Amino acid sequence: MSVLVATAAAVQELDADQRGALDACVVAALALSSSEGEATARARLLMECHGRYVRSFGVSDPAPQYPVFVKRLLGGRVADLLPRRPKESALGELQLLDENGVPSSALNRIAVEASEHGHQAPGIGADIRHLHSLLRAVGMLPESAGLTRICGETVQHAVFRALHAAGFEAYTRGREAMVCTPVLSRREVSRNVALTELGAYTAISPTRQFGGLWAACPLCRWTMRATYRLNGTVDLECEDERHSTLGARYRAEPGTDGWTLIPRGELRAVPELRPVEGHVALPYALWLWVTLPGLLEVELRDRLVAMEAEVRLWPFGDAYDLHVTLPGRSRKWRIDVKTWADPYGLAQQLRENPDELGDLCFVVPEHLRTYLPVLRRGVQGTAARVLTETDLLAEVRKG
Numbered sequence: 001m002s003v004l005v006a007t008a009a010a011v012q013e014l015d016a017d018q019r020g021a022l023d024a025c026v027v028a029a030l031a032l033s034s035s036e037g038e039a040t041a042r043a044r045l046l047m048e049c050h051g052r053y054v055r056s057f058g059v060s061d062p063a064p065q066y067p068v069f070v071k072r073l074l075g076g077r078v079a080d081l082l083p084r085r086p087k088e089s090a091l092g093e094l095q096l097l098d099e100n101g102v103p104s105s106a107l108n109r110i111a112v113e114a115s116e117h118g119h120q121a122p123g124i125g126a127d128i129r130h131l132h133s134l135l136r137a138v139g140m141l142p143e144s145a146g147l148t149r150i151c152g153e154t155v156q157h158a159v160f161r162a163l164h165a166a167g168f169e170a171y172t173r174g175r176e177a178m179v180c181t182p183v184l185s186r187r188e189v190s191r192n193v194a195l196t197e198l199g200a201y202t203a204i205s206p207t208r209q210f211g212g213l214w215a216a217c218p219l220c221r222w223t224m225r226a227t228y229r230l231n232g233t234v235d236l237e238c239e240d241e242r243h244s245t246l247g248a249r250y251r252a253e254p255g256t257d258g259w260t261l262i263p264r265g266e267l268r269a270v271p272e273l274r275p276v277e278g279h280v281a282l283p284y285a286l287w288l289w290v291t292l293p294g295l296l297e298v299e300l301r302d303r304l305v306a307m308e309a310e311v312r313l314w315p316f317g318d319a320y321d322l323h324v325t326l327p328g329r330s331r332k333w334r335i336d337v338k339t340w341a342d343p344y345g346l347a348q349q350l351r352e353n354p355d356e357l358g359d360l361c362f363v364v365p366e367h368l369r370t371y372l373p374v375l376r377r378g379v380q381g382t383a384a385r386v387l388t389e390t391d392l393l394a395e396v397r398k399g
């Protein structure tokens, strides 16, 4: 069972000091695991992080000294790094770095979702700064706003509203491109006016390229993360924990004719290596909150249509994702797909649009089933429901 999907919920359960300490640990872990920029700047950032970390402990509960702090970041569990060690938290099993300093898939995710200082970090920092400027450009992030928390709902709302302003056709086309083609050539993106104006695509992150090349995950088509190994090979892996488990994992080996990709998982098909030059990609947060749920939205549409349901995908701007009816029946489903477990985000979304969203069905992937109780807390007292994809398909089949 993945512990990663519940991070947003688990982080919200922390107190302010614990969250401050987590933020310092996340940025420090990013600085430790990156080779970007100057070594002295990274060392300075690490010391700053330790300073913030110590302050979050207060006087009665002394924080670990700098060498211990760094040692614990390597292979230590997140919960063990925080003041008053939170018990029974989903963070308990989570690591930021492994013992060799290789980032876990949790690290970038927490940096985006829960870090006030993530934009300073090497690697994902550039993605976060891009996201902030995009949100600011569409009026979703006031100049002076604290950057504590960017939730999936906020980002989706901002992006879809901005696309919608360009008209329904441009909206559908832009949203479809962000789902089906999270990496585009610069020429392709320039042909899509709405996407160009939104500035959704940006240069491929240094953390997801090697030797001027990148490779797409066969499952989501986004750039896989590239980690250099000491022996000169490069590990490529989709940032999505599930895609990686399903086999989106390769090793790139250098040779006289360039790089060769070798599968490390069940997927035997080897993706093509493409040049970084001339390509642009969605930043991490847009891939996480637009591409990944979009893949499930499109899949649900196809499966519902195969059951003879009538389905409209992305029917009314950003209100919800699928409108489903059955021929000759009065029952309808208004579905909003969520691929992350964030009860607070659901609650916020319901608060912002109480009228539109009355009997909305939030649908989560089957692997989030164990989070149904916590997600249902987010919609308590409303007419909205939370179902897994399997539950929804069974319900529609019954009619």
Ligand SMILES: [Zn+2]
Binding pocket: 217, 218, 219, 220, 221, 222, 238, 239, 240, 243, 248
């Ligand atoms: Zn993937």
